[in-house]
Amino acid sequence: MAAFATIAPREDAPPPPRALIVEPLALQAHEVPPPLQYVREEQFQRGDTLAGFLSRLGIDETAIGRLARAPALRALRPGVAVRADVLADGTPKSLSFLTGRDTLVRIVPEGERFRALEEQAPLETRVLMKASVIRSSLFAATDAVGIPDGIAMQLADVFGGDIDFYRDLRKGDRFTVVYEIYDLGGRPVRAGRLLAAEFVSQGRHLRAVHFGSSYYAPDGRNLRKAFLRAPLEFSRVSSGFGMRRHPIHSGWRAHKGIDYAAPIGARVRAVGDGVVDYAGIKSGYGNVVILRHNGQYSTLYAHLSRIAVRRGARVAQNDTIGLVGQTGWATGPHLHYEFRIAGQARNPLAVALPSGLPVPAQSLAAFRAQAEPLVARLDLLANANVALLD
Ligand SMILES: [Zn+2]
Known part of the structure; x- marks a missing residue:
């Protein structure tokens, strides 16, 4: 009503069709139905x-x-x-x-x-590509670009035979992932498979392509190793601990093992398939598990708070054998890990480990057809990454 009062009708104009104007305005102001x-x-x-x-x-x-x-x-x-x-x-x-x-x-x-x-659920699959650089931890790097935890874990798993995600990671290491996301009604619901990945760590370029139920290097070599590089499961809880407090520095030469700083209760896993050779207390080691593997290999896990296996039991790679603790001669919670070949302690990070079988000859053509477009995507992001970093 007030708006009309300020408009003076021109003398020569025909009288405004009031009914036509006023009614729609009144409708807009008072009679728009609320959303149903x-x-x-x-x-x-x-x-x-x-x-x-x-x-x-x-x-x-x-x-x-x-x-x-x-x-x-x-x-x-x-x-x-x-x-x-x-x-x-x-x-x-x-x-x-x-x-x-x-x-x-x-x-x-x-x-x-x-x-x-x-x-x-009518889920739709999308393929996403993301790249990031490590500044403090792997999870910080994946969080920074919105890579789901499930994909970060798969990444650590795929390269777990080549990289010790506790000790090998350095500031400036970088990675690229190509992975599936499932959407419902246009919104992401969960992550699917990691399809391809690249990890550049201290000058080493590692690439993985998913094929069948395994991951292979683009040339068809199997990335699955007979032994995992690290006896600790990579997780948000324990990895943050490891990265914040640098692993206890005592060269493996000094005491024939590697010490992993980790919170009490963190899961300790068998690095390879084997049989439990010893499970119990041994003076300085505290609660200790020794595994005998194929060939001349054996591994030892010490200072455990709990032992989860019995002598003589068979274990598979990645099975839980105990929990991190502080038993025996330990100044703080950590895992003391030894890797032995023919009874001699060796630096597990330095030895070449046996690999799984490569892509079978009859599947090579199918593998190449699947790997080629994925590798092209990795190349694309690797180049973009370098441009960003320089
Ligand atoms: Zn030690």
Whole structure:
């Protein structure tokens, strides 16, 4: 009304068609219907009650009372994102969330009750490429460019036979990853497989291409080694510890082993397939496990807080054999690790380790066809990376 008062009609103009002008304006100001339905998405948080969570999604009290009894909702875990389609009055039209790996649960009203429907989530796969440089730790480098933890772990796993991710990493080392991401409705849900990777560490260029159920160098050599370089599992918890506090410096020559600073309770893994030769207490070593492997190899893991295997048991590479501790002659929590060939202690970081089988001859053509475009992507990012760094 006020807006019209300030506009003086011109004398020579025909009278304004008031009815036509005023009515639509009045409609805009007062009669635009409110949106009928809202879409809200919230993450179920640790400490959330189901009722409080549903109320945050804009659902009205009556419906909350009925929904809170739905078994599918009672099984919600912290971190799960729930999408709610809710009418303006708070009546829920549907609630949906992902459960397990790829199952989409939809809860819809049915009369006075609610019904849960499960379906295969229509996930879409995208391939992403990312590169980063190590400044403090591998996880800091992956976090900086948004590489998911699962991909960081796969990266450490793929190169675990060549690089000791506890001791070999240096500031300035860099890597490139090509990996899958699964999307639901255009939004990332989880990471898939690492398809290809490059790791440049202290002048060494390592490349890996996924093929079949293994990873190979672009020339077809298997990256899987008979022994892992590090007896500690690479994880966010223990790796941060290792990088912050530099591994205890005592050359392996001095006491025939390598010491890994790690928190008490960190998982210690068998570096290769073998048989438990000894599991128990040995004076200075404290709780110790010795594994006998094929050929002339044996490995020793000392100062454990707990031993997880028995003498004579068979273990596979990566099996848990104990937990990091401070037993025996240890000034702080750490893992003392020895690698022996024919009973002689050797520096595991310096010896050449036997590899798994290369790509079989009959699969070479298929391998090359798969590897070529992936290697081209690595080249592309490697060049872009160099340009960025220089
Ligand atoms: Zn030691």
